[in-house]
Amino acid sequence: MSNKVHLEEVNIHFGKTHAVRDVSMSFPENSVTAIIGPSGCGKSTLLRSMNRMHDLVPSARVTGKILVDNGDIYGRGVDPVSIRRRVGMVFQKPNPFPAMSIYDNVVAGYKLNGRLPREEANEIVESCLKRVALWDEVKDRLKTNAMTLSGGQQQRLCIARTIAVKPEVILMDEPASALDPISTLKIEELIEELKTRYTIIIVTHNMQQAARVSDYTAFLYMGDLVECGETKKIFTTPEQKRTEDYITGRFG
């Protein structure tokens, strides 16, 4: 399997804080890679560097190489907007656009960027909502405000909105941590389903979740990449003592 995203000696600074140190690793195509580690270890920071979300923070500095399909997304002249269209993101807290209907939220990526023919919009809304298993729950009230949905439904709507713009990679920043167990289960099933089409990188501090959904796992501690490899191996025979201590719950 080829590598979709590849990190080379990635360092991330916020002002004087060195949040991520010399991380080099690869994310294979059409697979789920989980990034685990205790709070504040730099998981989210690393994740957000992969679609250039740090560009908005003046004090943030990303060095090293982040390649998507072998192209450096921090290369000279690369437009962060075009990167974000290829590398979508789902956030920790469901964040549908509150002033929009369910329907408009799904096609927000198109509508905010210009016009979208009605026929095409209808198709996108139906197919994306079906893929996140939300269609049957909302098909009769597509025009109602998105905030009327439950938290779990909102998160699935956010995933629908993300896949609607046809990204190649989906970054998920603790997508189920604000949800109840049943909604979490639905999101996890969805991730399993989505990996046939997308490369998924998920940050989670729930180790059971990482074990359940991911093919590969990377353990990050204090900004360092301690270990990465196949999830089964990381959780059964880790090479590093620190990994073993973390996954067995001795710290973190």
Place this chain on the structure above:
Amino acid sequence: MHGMAYRKAKNHLMNLVMLACTLAVLIPLGLIFFHILKMGVSSLSLDFFTQIPKPTGEAGGGMANGMLGSLIMIGGASLIGLPIGILGAIYLAEFGGSKVSTVIRFGADVLSGTPSIITGMVAYTLLVVPMKGFSGLAGSVALALIMIPIVLRTTEEQLKMVPGSLREASLALGVPFWRTSLKVTLRSAMSGVLTGILLAVARVSGETAPLLFTALGNQFWSRDISQPMAALPLQIFSFAIAPYEDWHKLAWAGALVLVTVMFVLSLTARFFGRSRHSG
């Protein structure tokens, strides 16, 4: 330890003091409104809203030209002031953060504290002198100068209240930052922005001083913004200081209309402000 009765009595007393202070604020407002109502309502008629002032000595007439002039000039001021105020606020809230924005913010605060007659003098120097004449346009510019800092600061505050997660949601979909600012951030803050706009309109609709040497006023219908233009507050002013009893009555009627318009604008602004908080 003081007894419960003592503390209750103290509580009661302080409540009364605060109630008295509240009344002290509200009573003058009530007095003004009822006095204007009493004096003005008898002169209100259809003519007041459709006729221009009659020549001295003739009975009747109205302030229709003043109301039209006010509408035109407030419209012009909004056309100039709202884009500048709103776009400036987007700059301050979304792009600023440097020394430039501190300077702009300070400038806006000073501008909003500037006596409006000074604003009128600025417009006089900028437009009336070079154009060699008083004009509705100069009046609009003077009013716009008053609107800009109000709209700028209220809009900026509203934009800052929009959660960052919404901007991120939009950016992560590959929407450029400027589109995100306009279509997501500004739109989410819209009800608050509208409140600020209405308050700014309410504020300038009563302004007299900046119009004195810009629009000047006009006894006749005036629709040409390059010519001196009538305005409701100006007509109230000139009719109130005139020595004729029936002109005074018209001035009271004008005051009643003006206060009512401002009252309705403020209420509408409150309504927009409230609907935002309840979702």
